[in-house]
Each structure stands twice: as structure tokens, then as C-alpha cells.
Amino acid sequence: MGRSSKDKRDIYYRLAKEEGWRARSAFKLLQLDEEFRITLYIFKLLKSHHAVDLCAAPGSWSQVLSRKLRGKGSSEEVKIVAVDLQAMAPLPGVTQIQGDITKISTAQEIIRHFEGQSADLVVCDGAPDVTGLHDVDEYIQAQLLLAALNITTHVLKPGGNFVAKIFRGKDVTLLYSQLKIFFTSVTCAKPRSSRNSSIEAFVVCQNYSPPEEYVPNMSNPLLDHSYDVDFNQLEGPNRIIVPFLACGDLSAFDSDRTYPLQLDSSKEYQYLPPTQPPIQPPYQQACHLRKNKLLANEDSPSVFLDGALSAMSL
Ligand code: SAM
Numbered sequence: 001m002g003r004s005s006k007d008k009r010d011i012y013y014r015l016a017k018e019e020g021w022r023a024r025s026a027f028k029l030l031q032l033d034e035e036f037r038i039t040l041y042i043f044k045l046l047k048s049h050h051a052v053d054l055c056a057a058p059g060s061w062s063q064v065l066s067r068k069l070r071g072k073g074s075s076e077e078v079k080i081v082a083v084d085l086q087a088m089a090p091l092p093g094v095t096q097i098q099g100d101i102t103k104i105s106t107a108q109e110i111i112r113h114f115e116g117q118s119a120d121l122v123v124c125d126g127a128p129d130v131t132g133l134h135d136v137d138e139y140i141q142a143q144l145l146l147a148a149l150n151i152t153t154h155v156l157k158p159g160g161n162f163v164a165k166i167f168r169g170k171d172v173t174l175l176y177s178q179l180k181i182f183f184t185s186v187t188c189a190k191p192r193s194s195r196n197s198s199i200e201a202f203v204v205c206q207n208y209s210p211p212e213e214y215v216p217n218m219s220n221p222l223l224d225h226s227y228d229v230d231f232n233q234l235e236g237p238n239r240i241i242v243p244f245l246a247c248g249d250l251s252a253f254d255s256d257r258t259y260p261l262q263l264d265s266s267k268e269y270q271y272l273p274p275t276q277p278p279i280q281p282p283y284q285q286a287c288h289l290r291k292n293k294l295l296a297n298e299d300s301p302s303v304f305l306d307g308a309l310s311a312m313s314l
Contacts, residue, residue: 004271008261011253012193016060017272022089024193025125026060028202029163031191031248036204038121038161039068049078050119052110052155053094054101054148054164055126056082058278062094065123081113087280101126102147104218107154118157124148124164129282138169138199145175145203152208153182153216162205169199176242179203182210192248195255203242 007014012024021027033039049069053062062082069078070093082088083097083106090096095113099106101124110119126148128140145164152162162183166175179186183205190201210216253259261269289295 004261004269007269007271009258010255011257011259012255014272015253017275020275021060021063022058022274022276023060026064027193027248028125028191029061029064029123031193031252032163032189032202032204033064033068034249035189035191035245035247036163036187036206038163038204039065041161041206048117048120050114050117051078051080051121051123052119052152053080053082054122054124054151055084055144056096057084057086057088058276059088059091059094061123061125062091065121066091066093079114081110081119083110086278086282089276089279101144101151102218104154107151107216107218110151110155114155118160119155120157120160122148122152122156122160122162124152124162126165134169138167138171141165141167142169142171142175146178149179149182150216150218153210153214154218156208158208158210160208162203162208164203164205166201166203167199168201176203179205180242183207184209186242187245188242189245189247192246192252193255197256201244 007017010024012027016022016024016026019026051065051069053059053065056062059082062080065080066078069080078093080094081097082091082094083099083101085098085100087098088096097106097109097113099109111117124145126141126144128137128144130137131140145166148164149162156162162179166172166188168188176186176188185204185206187204187206188201189204194200194202263269286295
């Protein structure tokens with residue numbers, strides 16, 4: 001397969017390179033913003049511009065925030081903090097924290113960057129490394145969303161908004177009800193750039209209003225399976241049904257379609273490399289091992305097996 005074949009199969013991957021975004025996910029936030037006016041809202045109503053991008057690497061959502069917010073306010077007013085476990089190439093006007101969103105120290109560092117003030121907007125496109133075991137992946141994604149909600153309760157100002165990736169799996173009703181405890185409005189949205197074949201969607205949570213006397217606490221994941229309840233059977237007033245919205249202009253490209261390389265007759269197709277290749281990606285070690293023929297095979301005990309065993313014991 002040629003290097004342009006991904007450009008054919010994934011129109012948003014190709015457009016991201018053409019428009020200078022670090023990842024195709026940029027279009028997801030752009031389309032959510034088009035529908036919900038998230039960045040306009042924080043500028044107009046909250047009058048300040050403190051935004052946090054959780055799980056930010058390689059940084060396309062931070063690019064969107066920077067472009068949208070800096071386009072509106074003066075650059076001194078705009079503060080954007082990006083957090084990720086992985087290192088991220090620098091982005092002008094974005095402060096980076098290489099850290100874990102499940103840690104209180106990360107929340108404290110964010111607040112320090114805002115000089116004691118709270119954030120107006122928190123976004124999170126967090127995804128764990130997928131295992132391919134759907135139930136496990138859904139569960140870990142739910143935990144990551146709850147960790148994002150937890151850290152958000154430490155840093156978001158009342159009235160602020162929270163946007164996060166969610167998997168519409170079997171715990172989704174419980175997740176909605178937990179989000180509804182903290183926000184007056186919760187909507188589930190699916191941007192056109194998110195593939196239909198994926199259970200990925202985004203929750204747009206507006207108007208942060210935590211319960212009175214709620215004390216933010218990092219140590220308690222809210223999703224607690226010890227209650228032993230079938231959460232999707234929550235009934236009566238406990239049943240939370242959130243609106244679902246497909247967003248992105250109907251004329252927008254369809255992420256599930258394959259497009260010809262020549263999109264229109266006026267512009268010749270040209271292959272472009274990715275805008276910003278990841279720095280220190282987690283697969284770097286695997287590439288190194290493969291290149292040096294150190295990967296496991298039947299004759300030699302595996303370096304990877306050792307790694308896998310120690311990972312399993314974590
Ligand atoms: N929104 C990003 C963009 O537009 O460039 C893409 C984010 S990528 C899909 C998911 C990211 O979540 C990964 O970079 C991963 O390192 C990060 N992540 C996963 N768990 C995390 C955690 N506990 N703390 C911080 N980052 C985490």
C-alpha cells in the first residue's frame with residue numbers, strides 16, 4: 001500500500017495535514033464548537049479565557065483552543081494548559097504539563113499556572129491504550145472520563161463547561177447520571193469526523209454547578225461497581241436520558257467514506273507528511289526492538305514477554 005492510501009481512506013487525516021493540525025481529532029472539537037459555541041461562550045459570558053486540555057498529546061485540541069481563544073481575546077488574557085502523560089512538542093501560547101490527570105498534584109499545577117484562578121473550560125479527549133477487549137476498553141475509558149471529571153471538579157469555575165470523550169458502552173447511563181450531578185446540562189454529541197463505526201462520542205457538559213458543600217476528591221472514582229446494580233436499569237427519576245446530537249455540517253466530509261485523491265479539479269493532490277510526528281511515542285521501544293531484531297521469536301526468550309509480565313503485575 002502506498003503512503004497516500006491512508007489519505008484516501010481517512011479524509012480527516014488528510015485534511016488535518018493540509019490545514020496544519022497535529023491530529024485528525026482537531027475536527028471533532030471544531031465540529032463540537034460549531035454546534036455548541038463552547039469557545040464563544042467562555043469569551044462572551046465568563047469574560048476570561050482559561051482553558052485546560054486534558055490528555056492533550058500530540059496537541060491538536062490545544063491548537064484549536066489556541067486558535068479560537070486567541071482569535072478573540074488579547075494574548076495576556078488567554079491561558080491554555082495542556083496535560084498529558086506523554087511529552088508533546090511545544091505549542092506557542094500553550095503551557096504544558098507532562099503528568100497524570102488522576103493525580104492531585106496535576107490539579108494543583110494547573111491552578112498554579114492560572115495564578116490561583118479557576119478554568120472556564122476543560123476539555124478531555126483522553127483514551128487509554130486499547131486492548132481490543134471491548135468490555136475492558138469501555139471500562140478503562142469510563143474510568144478515564146471519571147478521572148477527568150474528578151480533576152475538573154478541582155479546577156473548573158462554577159458556570160464553566162466540560163467536554164469529554166465517552167464510549168457509549170453499557171455503563172453510559174451511569175456516566176450520564178454522574179455528570180448530571182455536576183452540570184445542569186449534559187448532551188451527548190457525535191461529530192461527523194468521528195467514525196460511525198466507533199462507539200466514541202463526546203459529552204458536552206454545560207454550567208458547572210456542583211452539589212452544595214461538595215468537596216473535590218481525587219481518591220474516589222465515582223463509578224463504583226461495588227453497588228452491584230444494573231445501572232442501565234435505573235428507573236423513574238433515577239433514569240437519566242441525555243439528548244443526543246449528531247453535529248458537523250451535513251455538507252462536511254463523511255469520516256466513513258473513502259474519497260478520491262483528487263478532491264476537485266482545481267487542486268492537484270500532493271502527499272503531505274504529518275504536521276507534527278509524535279515525540280517519544282510509546283511504540284518507539286517496539287520499533288527499536290524490531291529494528292535490532294530483539295523482538296520475541298520462538299527461539300529466544302522474549303524481551304517483550306518480560307515487559308508484558310511486569311506490566312501485568314502492576
Ligand atoms: N486530543 C489529542 C489531540 O487532539 O492531539 C489526542 C489525544 S489522544 C487520543 C489520547 C491521549 O490521552 C494520549 O496522548 C494519552 O497519553 C493520554 N492519556 C491517557 N491516559 C492519561 C492520563 N491518565 N493522564 C494524562 N494523559 C493521559
